[in-house]
Amino acid sequence: MADAATTAVIRRFNRAYTQRIGALEDSFLGVGLPLGTARLLFEVGAEPATAQALRSRLGLDSGYLSRLLRRLEEEGLAVVTPDPADRRRRLVDLTPEGRRRWRQLEDRSEARARQLVEPLSARQRERLAAALAEADLLVRAATVTFERVDPDSPVARDAVGRYFAEVGRRFGFDPAGEPEKDAVDLAPPRGEFFVAVSDGEPVACGGVRALGDGVGEVKRMWVHDGWRGAGLGSRLLRHLEDAARALGHRVARLDTNETLVEAIALYDRAGYQRTPRYGDNPFATHFFQKSLAAPG
Amino acid sequence: MADAATTAVIRRFNRAYTQRIGALEDSFLGVGLPLGTARLLFEVGAEPATAQALRSRLGLDSGYLSRLLRRLEEEGLAVVTPDPADRRRRLVDLTPEGRRRWRQLEDRSEARARQLVEPLSARQRERLAAALAEADLLVRAATVTFERVDPDSPVARDAVGRYFAEVGRRFGFDPAGEPEKDAVDLAPPRGEFFVAVSDGEPVACGGVRALGDGVGEVKRMWVHDGWRGAGLGSRLLRHLEDAARALGHRVARLDTNETLVEAIALYDRAGYQRTPRYGDNPFATHFFQKSLAAPG
DNA sequence: CATGTTCTCTGACTAAAGTCAGAGAACATG
DNA sequence: CATGTTCTCTGACTTTAGTCAGAGAACATG
Numbered sequence: 001m002a003d004a005a006t007t008a009v010i011r012r013f014n015r016a017y018t019q020r021i022g023a024l025e026d027s028f029l030g031v032g033l034p035l036g037t038a039r040l041l042f043e044v045g046a047e048p049a050t051a052q053a054l055r056s057r058l059g060l061d062s063g064y065l066s067r068l069l070r071r072l073e074e075e076g077l078a079v080v081t082p083d084p085a086d087r088r089r090r091l092v093d094l095t096p097e098g099r100r101r102w103r104q105l106e107d108r109s110e111a112r113a114r115q116l117v118e119p120l121s122a123r124q125r126e127r128l129a130a131a132l133a134e135a136d137l138l139v140r141a142a143t144v145t146f147e148r149v150d151p152d153s154p155v156a157r158d159a160v161g162r163y164f165a166e167v168g169r170r171f172g173f174d175p176a177g178e179p180e181k182d183a184v185d186l187a188p189p190r191g192e193f194f195v196a197v198s199d200g201e202p203v204a205c206g207g208v209r210a211l212g213d214g215v216g217e218v219k220r221m222w223v224h225d226g227w228r229g230a231g232l233g234s235r236l237l238r239h240l241e242d243a244a245r246a247l248g249h250r251v252a253r254l255d256t257n258e259t260l261v262e263a264i265a266l267y268d269r270a271g272y273q274r275t276p277r278y279g280d281n282p283f284a285t286h287f288f289q290k291s292l293a294a295p296g
Numbered sequence: 297m298a299d300a301a302t303t304a305v306i307r308r309f310n311r312a313y314t315q316r317i318g319a320l321e322d323s324f325l326g327v328g329l330p331l332g333t334a335r336l337l338f339e340v341g342a343e344p345a346t347a348q349a350l351r352s353r354l355g356l357d358s359g360y361l362s363r364l365l366r367r368l369e370e371e372g373l374a375v376v377t378p379d380p381a382d383r384r385r386r387l388v389d390l391t392p393e394g395r396r397r398w399r400q401l402e403d404r405s406e407a408r409a410r411q412l413v414e415p416l417s418a419r420q421r422e423r424l425a426a427a428l429a430e431a432d433l434l435v436r437a438a439t440v441t442f443e444r445v446d447p448d449s450p451v452a453r454d455a456v457g458r459y460f461a462e463v464g465r466r467f468g469f470d471p472a473g474e475p476e477k478d479a480v481d482l483a484p485p486r487g488e489f490f491v492a493v494s495d496g497e498p499v500a501c502g503g504v505r506a507l508g509d510g511v512g513e514v515k516r517m518w519v520h521d522g523w524r525g526a527g528l529g530s531r532l533l534r535h536l537e538d539a540a541r542a543l544g545h546r547v548a549r550l551d552t553n554e555t556l557v558e559a560i561a562l563y564d565r566a567g568y569q570r571t572p573r574y575g576d577n578p579f580a581t582h583f584f585q586k587s588l589a590a591p592g
Numbered sequence: 593c594a595t596g597t598t599c600t601c602t603g604a605c606t607a608a609a610g611t612c613a614g615a616g617a618a619c620a621t622g
Numbered sequence: 623c624a625t626g627t628t629c630t631c632t633g634a635c636t637t638t639a640g641t642c643a644g645a646g647a648a649c650a651t652g
Contacts, residue, residue: 006425007409013428014409016436017313034638051600064640066601088599088648113303113310119438124527129302131430132309138424140312142415231420330608347630360610362631384618384629 031104033075038105040068041094044078045102048093051080077101141230144196144203146239151186151193151207152179159195159202163222171257173283185209186219192243193220196236203227204236208244208252211278216249216292221263233266245292252292255284327400329371334401336364337390340374341398344389347376373397437526440492440499442535447482447489447503448475455491455498459518467553469579481505482515488539489516492532499523500532504540504548507574512545512588517559529562541588548588551580 031038043054055065069092072078077098083089094102117125149156160179167173186193186207193207206221218240223233244252253275256263264286272288327334339350351361365388368374373394379385390398413421445452456475463469482489482503489503502517514536519529540548549571552559560582568584 003410003413003421006413006421007406009425009428009432010409010412011405013432016432036639052598061640061642062600063602063642070601082648086599086649090600109307110303113306114299116306116435116438117299117302119531120434120527121530124434124438125299125302128431128434129305131427131434132305134427135424135431136305136309136312138416138420138427139412142412142420231416234417235415332609348628357610357612358630359612359632366631378618382619382629386630 031101031108033101037068037071040065041072041077041098041102042105044072044092045094045099045105048091050083051090051092054092072098137227137230140198141227141232141235144198144232146194146196146204146236148192148243149195150183152183155195155197155202156193156205159205159222160220162202162224163205163220166222166225167257167260167283171259171283173257182207182220191216192247194236194239194243196232204232206236206240208240208247208249210247210249211253214248214250215253215289216244216247216251217279218244218252218254221254228262233263234270237266237270241290241292250292251289253278253287253289255279255281255287257283258285327397327404329397332360333364333367336361337368337373337394337398338401340368340388341390341395341401344387346379347386347388350388368394433523433526436494437523437528437531440494440528442490442492442500442532444488444539445491446479448479451491451493451498452489452501455501455518456516458498458520459501459516462518462521463553463556463579467555467579469553478503478516487512488543490532490535490539492528500528502532502536504536504543504545506543506545507549510544510546511549511585512540512543512547514540514548514550517550524558529559530566533562533566537586537588546588547585549574549583549585551575551577551583553579554581 033041039058040054043049043057049057051062051065051069054060055062058065060068069078069080069090073080076095078092078094080090080092083091117128120128151160157179160182164173164175164178168175182193185191186209191207191209194205195202196204201224203224204222204227207219208216209219211217218237221233221236221240223236241252252272254267254272255278256267258264267288270290272290275287275289277284277287329337335354336350339345339353345353347358347361347365350356351358354361356364365374365376365386369376372391374388374390377387377389379387413424416424447456453475456478460469460471460474464471478489481487482505487503487505490501491498492500497520499520500518500523503515504512505515507513514533517529517532517536519532537548548568550563550568551574552563554560563584566586568586571583571585573580573583
């Protein structure tokens, strides 16, 4: 029952942790603003945004947000202006006074964290930081979601750019002309492309294109190197297989280069079989395929 | 700046973690009770208690708690009875139906934790559990507080009993007659005794007694073996030195046995100097002392 | 340019959360 | 047994948090 043991640890940790550090919540109080308003201030301070974006980030009702924004405006902490690009939308930013208050929230949060580690020695602090970083990576990797995006969108270009940079470095892959092909092959109706974003940065991507005869090809599969070893690659591959299946493919195929040993190990683990060369990718040295018949 | 790096990791983790698992909070919703009432139900379910204890545990206003309890009673989830030992007090316990609802909260919390680890492989789950256990230990060790208690109280007896068991095992210490001496020497006005309790279990203890001539002796210093290596011993020792100073001592002294190598290392680190034998403890082989002149 | 859609705001609510000042019963103490 | 203290309750509040149904302006599209 490794499972029950794990959840027990998580829950034990959860109780202790939320009690002690009281999440961020506590540090949001005591600056003269109610929690909801403080949270909004904090969010705007982290990055000015449209009302719409704030609503989705914080999960608020539009009427409610409208009132919270009004309150921030009345207190002289924020300014709300129409977006010149679309005058239905409203842009929210902090005033200098709002920024001062935001920094105050930051400071309290920082003080709280400092107070927690204060009784610990330098070595113990390092241990705590290492343990939390590890837990952070795993929790994020387990919860990040794959969003379907246009392969020609900025976020997709960013992600694929990182992919090209890495394969360029590792086996001299030349991406000339590829983005243009991707824009067609990896977009509906012929294919799909997904990106996982965490804290505004792409951390993984991958797509599926049609090879014909019920065969879908997995392409541009990439995981940010700070995020490897946390199961994100397996999750991504499963997600792409599901997408291929939904597109009507019965077989998934992919090629890779011998230098990408982690990827090859991943495909082996996921049940892919070696298969003869297909296509004309001059950089590919290994070819895999897997039946999509049984889901999972 | 190991410090800033540590707080940055903590805060990063904090954001991700509270967002994803949403603390326990989310799992408290959706059982047909408002958050505050659900939290109270959960607390009572964990351990039936007096209204007073619940108030201090949850930090509630007495009027507010009174109403919350009424609500639980009206819904048939709890029974509130006068404490026979002190009829001003009220005892709160759950009804069978309340216990059923409590279990429901437990299940949701469990399900949430399970859902979090679901995308992870067995190995990654183990890593997550290990990382959280490590963080848990350090956070608890950094935040547990030392309470001054009567050395004759049950919790003190429990803690010292564990201490005796360990030193008995390690170098054959014989505690005959010691508890009776402690009851006088480690209680005001002659001395003081402290226990750290976590989740109802003593995890560390120690006391100070007067040797005369401005010398205080540190006694019964013990740390639960599951809690070692997290700085709890150093914190305890500092706490005892502060107590000795407050009792008017200018010098702290202590003896120990050569088999307790971790303790000896701790005393060395804390600035204690070897000193010739004092007193007539037949089990002591090493003697230490330290000036309490400069605080810290 | 008519039509539907998107985005924000307003009014009118409800429920939850929390505070404060006593009142009254039960205990503790000299 | 008079007096002060502890503990819980009640009444009378205020503030937050959150929901819902439109209204109206701005955009998108055929």
